[in-house]
Amino acid sequence: MTDLTKLSLADARKGLADKSFTATELTGAYLSAIEAANPSLNAYVAVTAEQAMAMAKTSDERLASGQGGSLEGIPLGIKDLFATRGVHTQAASHILDGFKPEYESTVTSNLWRDGAVMLGKLNMDEFAMGSSNETSYYGPVVSPFRADGSNANLVPGGSSGGSAAAVAAWLCAGATATDTGGSIRQPAAFTGTVGIKPTYGRCSRWGTVAFASSLDQAGPIARTVEDAALLMTSMAGFDPKDSTSVDMAVPDFAAAVERGVKGLTIGVPREYRMEGMPAEIEKLWKEGLDWLVAEGATVKDISLPHTKYALPAYYIVAPAEASSNLARYDGVKYGLRVSGKDITDMYELTRAAGFGREVKRRIMIGTYVLSAGYFDAYYVKAQKVRTLIKKDFEDAFDAGVDAILTPATPSAAFGIGDEALAADPVAMYLNDVFTVTVNMAGLPGIAVPAGKDAKGLPLGLQLIGKPFDEETLFAAARVIERSAATDFSPKPWW
Amino acid sequence: MSVDAATVKRIARLARIRIEEDQIASYQGELNAILGFVEQLQEVDVEGVEPMTSVTPMTLRRRDDLITDGGYAEKIVSNAPLSEDNFFMVPKVVE
Secondary structure, eight states, rough: OOOOSOOOHHHHHHHHHHTSSOOHHHHHHHHHHHHHHHHHHHEOOOOOOOOHHHHHHHHHHHTTOOOTTTTTTOOEEEEEBBTTTTTTOOTGGGTTTTTOOSOOOHHHHHHHHTOOOEEEOOOSSGOOOOOHHHOOOTOOOSSSSTTTTTTBBBBOOOSSSSHHHHHHSSSSSSEEESSSTTTTTTHHHHOOEEEEEEESSSEEEEEETOSSSTTTTEEESSSSSSHHHHHHHHOOOTTTTTTTOOOOOOOOOGGGGTSOTTOOEEEEGGGGGGOOOOOOOOOOHHHHHHHHTTTTTTEEOOTTGGGGGGGHHHHHHHHHHHHHHHHGGGSSSSSSSOOSSSHHHHHHHHHHSSHHHHHHHHHHHHHHHHHTTHHHHIHHHOOOOOOOOHHHHHHHHTTTTTTEEEEESSSOOBTTTHHHHHHHHHHGGGGGGGHHHHHHHHEEEEEEEEEOOTTTTTTEEEEETTTHHHHHHHHHHHHHHHHHHHOOOOOOOO | OOOOOHHHHHHHTTOOOOOOGGGHHHHHHHHHHHHHGEEEGGGGTTTTTOOOSSSSSOOOOOSSSSOSSOOOHHHHHHTTTSSEEEEEEOOOOOO
């Protein structure tokens, strides 16, 4: 029998529909793969084997009676940021020790409604704050990829590092992830997987642990563009419980995948050609454009003049919102409590023990920029710059651009415990330089694997779309995926 | 702008995060590195630019002011480190 875990999500759907195998067999295969691989990769922080088998059994019954939903029997991994009823939900933080919510997030509810099976909760940077998955309370996720001829462990990217690693290493058919500044697209690029951050408002934020509410969006990570489209169609949708959820019909994204790019205008922003950009990234970008042109697209040089200010503005807006959102962790309502001599002492000791260094650093920056006397100089200024960043994109789209092509990351994956990055928080933040603009403007962005660096590590390209035009991104990403015609799967060493 | 040691202590207090004396210098260095990085925003001309309040062109939805949920206090406190009779328990705050 073929290894069921190696099937794409789309092929697993077909196999279940024509009874080549059962959902129970498929789920069993993934649970065995997780058991064998997780001690090496650390992608899952909780495996819900019993629940998974029960859900798979229900799926088999529904499939047998012809009642199956669009994801019936498909085993998924869920980022630890999504509330899952009665199941480990800690945002990979110590401060949420033992938290098992009484409710289910809207995004995961949508997936279960359509028949998907939960394998467990995936590791991530603590509270989604990081670009390497090294800030997790549960330790770093190890990438399934290694450089040619090397045994050194690499990062899978972050914050959705567990999601990306699990998808790439065949430990789930697809995964949920979230993206505040690049947390879906950067790990997807590092692991040869496809990740899309939809337009702000497309997916409900209800039941997802909040980091920076005006930037956070959920999306899928999957092994193919089509798989990502299938997951996106299920995850998205209007939700009255999220006041920023957009009341708009969800298209069948999978139907757009093979639409092609004939007649589309692809923008190339000159500001993304950074000084010191590695030649292989430059080459990849050019190749991607050639592929799109070969299929009938036109390339247009554009300018997004405020690009360089997106990252500094982000490091005001995101920590400010985080400092407010994370005020709720006080040792009273849930999670960790460290006793003190009075209530303030208890708050301070609980938060000192419960939050990791990166989270504390961001809460403190956020507290500072929102404090009396600094609010206008920092926060209001950053929100004005954000208006300008959004206008840059609007001008490009008004001038006839349908989508924008950029590199997804400035480099391939780096090593775990990289000393230069550990010593300088700003150097780590630069990982998100190509992705963060998209969050600031609320736009959709997709990362698709397009090539490899000299050491055989995956490199991704990013496509940025108009608000609520994810369909064009899926279509263009599919052209890149098909044209690259490269096997982006890791060579198992675990 | 940069922060001094006293400001780091003040921010930590506002954020309700205990920072020991021997950690202040390292936090000060890290915060100043980030503040130094965001300093470049000063060169952007934002004259007449409105600060963004909503990234999508929408007005915040409102709902009717009706009770639509509730009645399960035991679920609300089920994850509390310490609770009694469906109340959260905290150290005494009023003498």
